[in-house]
Amino acid sequence: MLVRNELDRAAKLRFARAAVFAQLSGLPDQLRARLTDGPGTAALTTDREPPDTALTRDVLELARSSYQEPLLGHCIRTWFWADLLGRRDGIKPDDELLYVACLLHDIALTDRHRPPPEAACFAGHGGEVARTTLVELGAPYADEVAQAIALHMNVHVSTDQGLEAHLLHAGAHLDVAGTRAGELPRQTIRAVVAKHPRDGFPACFANEMRRESTERPNSRAALLWRLGMRLPLNHNPLDRITDRQPARGVKLFSPGRLVSRPDLVPSTVGRNLRGDLMTEIANTGAVVVDRADGRDDGEEWTENYEQLPGGAGVSLILEATTKEGVGPRLHMHPYAETFIIRRGSATFTVGTEQVVGRAGQILVVPADTPHKFSTGPGGYEAVHIHANATFETTWLE
Secondary structure, eight states, X not given: OOOOOBOOHHHHHHHHHHHHHHHHHTHHHHHHHHHSOOOOOTXXXXXXXXXXXXXXXXXXXHHHHHSOHHHHHHHHHHHHHHHHHHHHHTOOOOHHHHHHHHHHTTGGGSTTTOOOTTOSOHHHHHHHHHHHHHHHHTOTTHHHHHHHHHHTTSSOOOGGGOHHHHHHHHHHHHHHHOTTGGGSOHHHHHHHHHHSOOTTHHHHHHHHHHHHHHHOTTBHHHHHHHTTTHHHHHTOGGGTTTOOSOOTTOOSOOTTSOOOOTTSOEXXXXXXXXXXXXXXXXXXXXXXXXXXXXXXXXXXXXXXXXXXXXXXXXXXEEEEEOOXXXXXXXXXXXXXXXXXXXXXXXXXXXXXXXXXXXXXXXXXXXXXXXXXXXXXXXXXXXXXEESSSSOOOEEOO
16 A cells, blocks of 8 residues: 555655645646636536445445534535546546545544544544445445545545545545636536535634644644645635625736725724734725835845734745845744745755755745755845744754
């Protein structure tokens, strides 16, 4: 079975690189899902229903008696997404096997079937719960379902690892993070979500992943959580796709400037602790933060922002210097930090490796990874994004 349930240090680094690359490469699709009506493929309709057999009815009853309502809805939607993506890609799985795997893939996140403390991964444990259940029910594909469930927390699952495993992974990641949502017609997505609403799911799933991160810190779920899973979870295009029109008077894009409209009168909501003026755009929930000193880029300055309004869920460091050899001493955070380099360069120490980051590049440092940097000739300007509402730092030097 090609599943690594508990990750050692080297496996964590490989997994983190793959996860970050997958998240960044999926951004164009996320934007397409938010801003377009999708591909408009007429064949992708939601008129199909899950397989209805004696075995699937037994499994559905188990799911209903085990899951919280938000997680049950997630498992059912996962089948719809998996079925739709399979038809889009011309993949023909065993329908009953796929449906059963979708229904049981998060069974180990339930109180009835939660893993013991010594278990390495909820997905691996869930696969074993499914295997035992299906053997008792006489299903001929217990091993295949167990494998698919164990694999679904991987960054990628290929068709070579099983058609059903591949589609379960695709469906689950679409429902959690919006992955590949731009490949489905908007009207199809609306129909699925209308039939099986996502009410309460992001908060419920975040609580489960937070718990997994605490109880099984070397698992795939824990690493994905520390890498910032909460961001795509809380900004999944599925939660906005039923109403894609912006508020009246708001433009989706306005390159290079902030557009002021008479029907969007800004209302001042106060100043933060460092004295920056915060202005809310009326009727939108959007907030503009004006630096207290009013300075533009290009000077020697560093500004820290945390507990940002609007539920941003991130903290920011804005840094600009023309000096060489400037930077923090070795430290780490219990969450991922992303460096967006706008000017100059810096030599980063990440774990035991060194890498030179230059203007136009983005560096993502996984959670719990020691790192520091030293600016290069001519200095450095960058935005540092901390995947947490407040700064949490452990200094190692």
